[in-house]
Amino acid sequence: MMLSGKAAKRYTILYECLLIFLSACVLWFTCTTGKSFTYIMGEFPAPWGNEIRAGTLEALIALSFMIVMLCSVLGGWRFLQIDIDESKWNLYFTLINLMTAALMAMTWTNDIFTGYVFLEILTLTSCGILIVREIGRTTLAAVRYMILNLLGSGLFLLGVVLLYDITGHLLMMNMQEAIAEIAAQKENLPILTLSVGVLTTGLAIKSGLFPFHFWMPDTYGYATPTSAAVLSSLVSKSYIFLLIKIYYRVIGMGVLAEMPIGRILCALGMCGIIFGSVSALHADNINRMAAFSSAAQIGYVYMGIGIGGTAGYTAAIFHILAHAVTKSLLFLSTPRLAAVSGNSLLFKNLQGSALRDRTAGMFFVIGAFSMIGIPVFSGFSSKLLFAGAAAGTGNDRMLILVMLVLAVSSLLNAMYLIRTVIRIYTMPVRTGIAENGRVHHHSGYLISSGVLVSANLFLGLFSWMAVNLIQSGLSMFG
Amino acid sequence: MLSTLLNNSEEAVAIILFGIGFTMLLFHRNLIRKLIGMNIMDTGTFLFLASMGYITGRKAPIVTNGVMELDAYINPVPAGLVLTGIVVSVSVTAVMLALTVRLYKRYHTLNLDEIYKLSKHQMEDR
Numbered sequence: 001m002m003l004s005g006k007a008a009k010r011y012t013i014l015y016e017c018l019l020i021f022l023s024a025c026v027l028w029f030t031c032t033t034g035k036s037f038t039y040i041m042g043e044f045p046a047p048w049g050n051e052i053r054a055g056t057l058e059a060l061i062a063l064s065f066m067i068v069m070l071c072s073v074l075g076g077w078r079f080l081q082i083d084i085d086e087s088k089w090n091l092y093f094t095l096i097n098l099m100t101a102a103l104m105a106m107t108w109t110n111d112i113f114t115g116y117v118f119l120e121i122l123t124l125t126s127c128g129i130l131i132v133r134e135i136g137r138t139t140l141a142a143v144r145y146m147i148l149n150l151l152g153s154g155l156f157l158l159g160v161v162l163l164y165d166i167t168g169h170l171l172m173m174n175m176q177e178a179i180a181e182i183a184a185q186k187e188n189l190p191i192l193t194l195s196v197g198v199l200t201t202g203l204a205i206k207s208g209l210f211p212f213h214f215w216m217p218d219t220y221g222y223a224t225p226t227s228a229a230v231l232s233s234l235v236s237k238s239y240i241f242l243l244i245k246i247y248y249r250v251i252g253m254g255v256l257a258e259m260p261i262g263r264i265l266c267a268l269g270m271c272g273i274i275f276g277s278v279s280a281l282h283a284d285n286i287n288r289m290a291a292f293s294s295a296a297q298i299g300y301v302y303m304g305i306g307i308g309g310t311a312g313y314t315a316a317i318f319h320i321l322a323h324a325v326t327k328s329l330l331f332l333s334t335p336r337l338a339a340v341s342g343n344s345l346l347f348k349n350l351q352g353s354a355l356r357d358r359t360a361g362m363f364f365v366i367g368a369f370s371m372i373g374i375p376v377f378s379g380f381s382s383k384l385l386f387a388g389a390a391a392g393t394g395n396d397r398m399l400i401l402v403m404l405v406l407a408v409s410s411l412l413n414a415m416y417l418i419r420t421v422i423r424i425y426t427m428p429v430r431t432g433i434a435e436n437g438r439v440h441h442h443s444g445y446l447i448s449s450g451v452l453v454s455a456n457l458f459l460g461l462f463s464w465m466a467v468n469l470i471q472s473g474l475s476m477f478g
Numbered sequence: 479m480l481s482t483l484l485n486n487s488e489e490a491v492a493i494i495l496f497g498i499g500f501t502m503l504l505f506h507r508n509l510i511r512k513l514i515g516m517n518i519m520d521t522g523t524f525l526f527l528a529s530m531g532y533i534t535g536r537k538a539p540i541v542t543n544g545v546m547e548l549d550a551y552i553n554p555v556p557a558g559l560v561l562t563g564i565v566v567s568v569s570v571t572a573v574m575l576a577l578t579v580r581l582y583k584r585y586h587t588l589n590l591d592e593i594y595k596l597s598k599h600q601m602e603d604r
Contacts, residue, residue, distance in 0.1 A: 113559060113562070116566075117562060117566060120566045120569075120570065123570075124569065124570065124573055127573060127577075128573075131577065131580075137597050139577060139580050139581055139584065140581065140593060140594070140597050142577060143509070143574075143577050143578070143581060143590075146573070146574060146577065147503065147512060150503060150516050150570065150574075151500065151503055151504060153570075154496070154499070154500060154503070154516070154519045154520065154523070155500075157520070157523050157563065158496060158523055158526075161523055161526055161527050161530075161559075164527075164556075164559075165526075165530050170555070
């Protein structure tokens with residue numbers, strides 16, 4: 001017997017609340033003991049079996065991902081009912097649950113091939129939640145998204161196979177020992193560099209780093225709000241988290257520092273920030289604007305990875321969290337603004353929409369302020385962390401470049417977001433569209449937006465707490 | 479250099495196959511050819527794994543005649559990885575084919591460039 005759509009939603013929410021509780025327990029446990037723990041699956045110990053490893057960082061990522069997932073499902077429920085045929089609601093929640101499982105597995109696993117398998121599951125489910133809404137160009141957007149993702153998965157698999165070939169292991173800790181030996185002997189070093197390069201390229205393509213970001217506007221622009229929020233704030237970030245995990249736990253920071261990969265990622269990240277922001281400036285549709293700004297935010301995260309060191313990685317991970325809570329808020333608020341503007345996401349029709357739906361307008365403004373980097377909100381703290389990380393490298397050229405990019409991008413962000421805020425708060429000159437929609441009060445949206453805003457404020461006001469957690473997580477990560 | 483390549487001919491072929499598949503998936507405009515490219519790419523990786531995992535003269539690790547020495551058998555993990563990879567590849571191909579059918583029903587062509595052109599004409603506001 002199949003569950004009805006509403007029952008499936010209830011079970012999904014229950015399941016996610018349970019995951020939030022369990023992740024919080026793991027976070028509490030690892031914080032109080034100050035140690036990570038490893039769970040051996042089956043009965044085969046280290047070099048053979050499969051393992052799950054939990055530390056503070058994994059728990060923190062899992063906890064915040066699940067909170068954002070729950071908020072996206074709750075907040076987008078009303079639009080899900082409109083966008084998707086009732087007979088498919090239960091299937092949609094099946095996909096969401098499968099995606100949650102894949103996200104969790106990628107966060108906790110200690111085995112690189114398990115990482116690959118769940119990465120593919122994540123790709124398939126993200127395609128599923130994209131094509132479930134059959135309007136406009138969703139199928140085309142999904143095909144484009146899938147093709148790039150398949151290129152990325154292929155490269156990632158090749159990288160994993162090459163690493164397995166030279167190390168003989170699949171468990172991350174054993175691989176790290178073998179790689180340290182290879183690096184010391186300098187014999188297989190070219191293959192090691194090649195495999196790390198291939199692996200990084202694969203994950204960079206999948207997460208949408210600069211030259212590979214062009215699928216974002218169509219993908220996020222046409223998806224149903226829950227899917228857009230989940231895809232932009234969780235899926236692309238989980239690939240980056242897997243990359244950071246591989247860098248720390250498989251390659252090792254010492255070996256990685258000898259490769260030019262950090263500098264390349266930093267340069268591409270900076271290009272992504274500038275190009276993403278400039279494209280967002282030219283967008284004529286509010287969701288496309290938010291999608292291009294996502295491309296810029298991915299650039300920030302890669303810039304942090306490129307800066308390197310504990311400070312750089314801390315900034316990158318902090319930005320993953322900050323962007324997850326901010327962008328999902330934006331993607332949940334824009335459809336409400338559109339609903340009172342004749343169901344159009346075009347800027348010209350959104351004129352004055354925040355006056356018609358004041359709650360959505362307020363939440364949009366909070367999200368926009370956080371994206372620009374206004375103090376009190378999380379965006380400000382993450383920009384501060386990036387600047388601090390660049391200053392800590394002791395490399396003057398790097399510091400100047402990062403500061404310049406931060407300044408220019410903040411300016412561009414302010415230009416397109418403030419322009420949007422002014423537009424949605426100005427009364428339209430001609431009437432007509434204004435009366436097209438009625439405001440629907442929906443408690444799910446209010447609750448989830450409230451949670452996301454408080455998470456945003458928490459990251460902004462108590463950023464030291466998050467930074468301490470991330471740093472202690474990184475110290476037990478390697 | 480050449481002798482290394484000849485000694486590792488299977489691996490070299492596997493990498494060439496991967497390259498062919500990758501460029502097909504990236505540059506071909508026809509969706510079916512893209513999918514074939516993807517399968518060639520994956521097959522290249524599987525060939526690489528399988529040939530790396532096999533040592534001439536050894537057998538699959540199933541004890542039937544009482545031989546217990548490690549040297550008599552090969553490591554079963556690469557074969558297991560290939561099998562897992564094949565399953566993943568099959569499911570991805572199935573999903574992509576389904577998407578291709580949907581696109582063909584809507585636009586009556588498999589050429590991505592033409593589909594873009596057609597979709598621009600019927601773009602919706604939302």
